[in-house]
Amino acid sequence: MPSDGSPLRDTAEGMAEALAKWDLGTVEWTEPLAGGSRSSPKLVVHAQRGRYVLKRRARGRDESERVAFSHAFIAAAAKAGAAVAVPVPARDGTTWQEWGGGTYELFPLIAGARWLRAPAQARAAGDALGRLHAAGLRLQWHGHVRAASFHGSLNVFEALRRVPKAVRAVDPTVDAEAMLAACETLSTAYREAADQVEGLGYGALDSQVVHGDFHPGNVLFEGERVSGVIDFDAARVEPAIVDFANALLQFSSRAGGAASVATWPADLSEDRMAAFAEGFRAHGDPSIAMMVEMVAPLMMEACITECALPIARHGTFGSVRASDMLALVVRKVQWMRDRAGTLQRRLRSVLA
Helix, strand or coil, X not given: CCCCCCCHHHCHHHHHHHHCCCCCCCEEEEEECCCCCCCCCEEEEXXXXXXXXXXXXXXXXXXXXXXXXXXXXXXXXXXXXCCECCCCCCCCCCCCEEXXXXXXXXXXXXXXXXXXXXXXXXXXXXXXXXXXXXXXXXXXXXXXXXXXXCCCCXXXXXXXXXXXXXXXXXXXXXXXXXXXXXXXXXXXXXXXXXXXXXXXXXXXXXXXXXCCCCCHHHEEEECCEEEEECCCCCCEEECHHHHHHHHHHHHHCCCCCHHHHHHCCCCCCHHHHHHHHHHHHCCCCHHHHHHHHHXXXXXXXXXXXXXXXXXXXXXXXXXXXXXXXXXXXXXXXHHHHHHHHHHHHHHHHHHC
């Protein structure tokens, strides 16, 4: 997600003025919400009528059509019983406000803890995604929402082409030859995975409304229960298998400390993957079981996209050295390729 260069400390006054568009009674105090993207600053609001989160939409995701679309999806999900925070209407009855060049939303603050990588939590997250997909399948949207998919995207090839120059700009000591080889390996792997998905009949699949960014950072838990799904900014219309495959990748990935990325395991947790699929089966589209051959190549595409785009933009992957992250993704993609058949069989047995 591109940064607009306006971190929270530079927009506090504007956010306070935007907050006045909502009738919350006496505002007792506000505080920055830790974490999340710098391009979408957030305030926790402690007010007479409750606790809320005021959010300024990131540039590029603040068009009125996109905001209306995501709010309609949230409303449909809430009506279907999903754990989501429904936007709070402003004084004029609308659910977002444009102020000072920004687009603002207000949500009830959802209490919850972060992901602990437990299979029971993965199962609950799968259940939550299934509920969202069921709601999205029933939602009809006739407008146009610009949202890029990670599948078959020319932007990924372009990003991998730009990665070496971007990395050298911030890390002149990097092994340029090794980095170039990693980018070429990932570009080839991405093309092969995308072609495989298309060859399996992707073009004939029906599309529906999906979350678009379902990962542990956007799911809150209360013990083993999902207390809320947040951040519908990337909601889009595309085949549900894409959202499902990305979520499987996110909830089955292993990780360690940022300083030790080179030693992170490349394998995915197959137990968490199976638990997530089991949870999804309760409410999700049963036809997903007929598409499991697409899951491994889609996960490869998602993994490469998630790495390539930010590195091409910043020369690093957050606080992680780009060369370490690229090497890890090369290993992860190879693992997914080698285990594709086993993953297909296990997912099919769970989803059937």
